[in-house]
Amino acid sequence: MNSEAAASYLDGLNPAQRDAVCGGDAAADERDRPLLVIAGAGSGKTNTLAHRVAHLIAQGADPGRILLLTFSRRAADEMVRRVERIVARVARQHRHLAGTTLPWSGTFHGVGARLLRDYAASIGLDPGFTIHDREDSADLMNLARHELGLSSQRKRFPLKATCLAIYSSAVNTQASLGDTLRHAFPWCAEWEEELRRLFAAYVEAKQAQRVLDYDDLLLYWSHMMHEPALAAGVGAQFSHVLVDEYQDTNRLQAAILLGLKPDGRGLTVVGDDAQSIYSFRGATVRNILDFPQAFEPPARVVTLAQNYRSSGPILAAANAVIAAASERFTKDLWTARSGGAMPRLVSVRDDAEQALFVVDAILARREQGLRLKRQAVLFRAAHHSARLEVELTRRNIPFVKFGGLKFLEAAHVKDVLALMRFAQNPRDRVSGFRAMQLLAGIGPKIAARILDNLRDAPPGCELLAEQPLPEALRPAWQGFAALLESAGDPRAPWPSSLDALCQWYRTEMERLFEDAEIRRADIDQLVRIGATYPSRERFLTALTLDPPDATSDEAGVPLLDEDYLILSTIHSAKGQEWGAVSLLNAVDGCIPSDLATGSAEQIDEERRLLYVAMTRARDHLDIVIPQRFHVSHQAGGGDRHVYASRTRFIPNAVLEHFEQRSWPKPPPQLEGTPGSKARAVDLAAKMRGMWR
């Protein structure tokens, strides 16, 4: 490539970024040496990684042999978009690069699913396996739990979700069950033997039903990497492997990488230990810390410490917060930006006033020209925004919420997916169990009996239509069986087979739900989403692994053209930025969550969470502290409350970085009789009712 073109696309990078993109170029042997990029918040990480990928392609790497692993589907799409844009620029001189695409980019889970299907034949897996989401997995766990008689113990056995969490934690951290229990679930330690039996049964059930859960996608992949012949094959498939958000990967994922590239050649990982916030999912910051020494010679390390995002005062405050972390490996970030307002620490009376303050501040900024889309409200737990959502609805301010309840968790959406999965894989008991009970007159008993019959049938011969049933059910059943059989046919046209299922389901909805009208819109939406995928398989996989992640995301298509406010959990805000950020409930008990104050590591992670929230802001940052807190689940709609205190992560010593103020109670003429508690409670209940 000529140096002029090189200059044109590398021009915008600072020296450290340029080093990360093409540092090893001079010596051919250096170029593919393993590379660790420590990239602080707002340091141009995505841009740098995208440039590195584009640079590799410009230097002759085959885009079809580049594996790009990101944390979320959203991040993958963004990365691919940027790479394509940079490559398109280079392609003006190098025609053969025009139209470059990156077929191998996605999450570990998504790529794992794809590889497992590709290699299914060589690892004894049915390529038609279905993937269970967390709830399906919990249901299957529950089935095993009942069959082993664990649900009727003298002492209460852990709930299905807890069992699954324990299983998942053990798998992802690669720890023994005993260690997992002692370390993360001490209150369940007495059940170790029962849990071991339960997990064995759970694994057998999954295999008999040709079903994989999230963890299996990594687990099977990593085991594949332990087979030398397979590992060599998969490894050779990729000339370069690049991983984003490496601080949030777990041991299983690290093992996969090492299996793919044992000598580290062609391997690049990017991350920031100060933003590690997923240890509850088994992520370990050790991955990033130990990365350089895992290779001989050790990996090259490049640090990006210049922040391009936040104003000086915001960055100073964030640095002050993270400085108190007991263990840290990255340096403070610095910025060339000068001026800007200090972040505000705002005291309000309670939850209700917090909502009022935030809405007023947001509208004021919009008056000054900052569109709603450039503003976000962040919080620790999805339900923290409930009061705010009511206020936004009342004032007709559109918003989109990320995190929390998903489109897919709605009962009616799950029903349709269960129908589809059952059609694809009649041995999938969880899906079949749910799907069959949609028919009036079929309950757990009949459904279970039919599933038993299906399990014993030879593969390929599903016999759905020929089940013994009460005569009264037969006509309805015939239609149901015919529907599933045609939808399950691998040659069934897509997406019309989905449409047919939904058509059938729509008529059942009337009986199943009082509010079928509202839910119908979601079903229409599902059909529309389905139409954007090329096949049933791709649709089901994508929906399980990369669900549309905002409530009312895509749902309100007209909404997308309009301006709307972003509401997001801090976790879901990772990697994003906004002109103005408001953080709710900066009090002890919320940040840190009182469920996460068990160990020093947990508390440190909560501190990093606050740091991540603060560093999302460019120009304005409001941290809100309600003085009074309603006790969350009290009987009888009482008005009990506790006095909350400012989060321990903003102690007096850091206050100098904030402008402190309190928000007075506004004149109470807005909403009828002021201070009438009964009235306020009624209104809230009404608003909540809108979402049911």
Added chain:
DNA sequence: AATCGCTCGCTTTTT
């Protein structure tokens, strides 16, 4: 055998 209605316990973050 399915379904309705009641009580009890738990309640973060997500691929």
Added chain:
DNA sequence: GCGAGCGATT
């Protein structure tokens, strides 16, 4: 304020 689970009812 919600789901899972259980006992009573159809």
